[in-house]
Amino acid sequence: MVAASSQVSANDGERFYIFTESYPPYNAAVTGQSFAHEAEDITGICTDMVKAMMSRLDYHFIMKMRDWSLAYNWVQGRENHGLFCTARTEERENEFQWVGPLASIEWTLFAAPDSDITLNSLDEARQYKIAGYKGDVMSDYLIDEGFDVIANVSGEQNPRRLTLGQADLWVTDGAVGPLIAEEKHGITGLKPVLVFRETPMYLAVSNETDPEVVEDLQSAIDEARAAGELSAILAEYTQ
Template sequence: MIVISRMAMPLLACLLLGLPAFAQGSGDPAERLTYLTEEFRPLNYTENGKPAGLAVALLKALWQEMGVPEQPIHVMPWPRIYRSGQLDPNIVIFSMYRTEEREKFFKWVGPIVGGRLALFALRSRHLAVRSLQDMSGRRVASLRDIAAATKVLGAGFPLTYASRAEHALQLLESGRVDALALDEFRFRQTVAAVGFPPDAFEAVLIMSEDSLYYAFSPDTDDALVARFQRALDAIVQRPIYRNLINFYIN
């Protein structure tokens, strides 16, 4: 008979469920965190099989500043990441928009960079939108659990969900929806990836201007969160931060 030790049970559960195993046994609490990210250019994405992007490079600089060796970064679909951050202990999610709707569900370190949540439409439609209330009776597409979708749902409007940003953009381009709720980073990258002409679209409404952060699960020790924030504050004052912004964003 095979006997599974009590210490092995969390690792076995992670393997069976296909989830990343939480680090065990390190003396530094930063090494007991599980770091989760998604495909979201130019902040975090996979390149040559490894995580890359502004937020990834900045996180590595934070570890170096804190004297922490580089940790594994797990790239997963966003809805799965978002649920993990709210339900599981010792999780760090990036990059996440810090919005009013999400504020109380996480502890935050940032900002990484500023961003905007918007409604995009075909320029040829000449869609006049001064507020979300002007979208009454119109169809809006988005992705599950992203900040832009939460803004639209919070205003009381239903959404057409797409599995990927490319699919959502195709819904917009084909006229099956009237507008697309996304952040500007994701929208620009998706237009480029699909190959549509950028000037065919326009942002008809900026819903909010929110910065992107590292979001820690709510159980994370406040002292550890403050340690990450001090490291980030120090790095932002150095040329390395501006160099990263210029390389990945500008």
């Protein structure tokens, strides 16, 4: 077991706060809602990986599911706070300390099942209206690059926007898109028209957290990976 830092040890009563969002199959509330207050009420690929990591530490931790934008802003500036699964990009590199990697996301543009849109490059998508959501790394990237993005607080309604003609494309992870479309709206057959990037996801830890804590967390996730736990978790959700 990794030795716990004095800042977040079981003995001194301090807590490590871990936030996530509803983003199945990586993170999901067992109730199907978009929020949760307890670790046992949250599941998913990244969630189970983080739990495997924390099981190797003598840390008290509290896990909550919240809106992504709220959680992202809340974690920054607060000691002993972390956020997962956070895409590690060049733009975000200095905003956090990073523990991982956990899983990876494929930046994918989906079209409606009856759409005839085809793309050979990302640049060809500039003529289309793209559904995304606020604070999402993929949506933010497209916005910064000048694409026409409808950025909403949540991405759960975006499959309906495709079928209703309110958007031509939806940017999301390749595994997340079809799952949300079917579970939330009964929509099947979304067309993945372009995968334009792949990014590893991490536990993003606030810069105010003691680096020794981050080292403990990294050692614990490395141990879980070496023991085969992370690959087993991924296989459980993807087979």
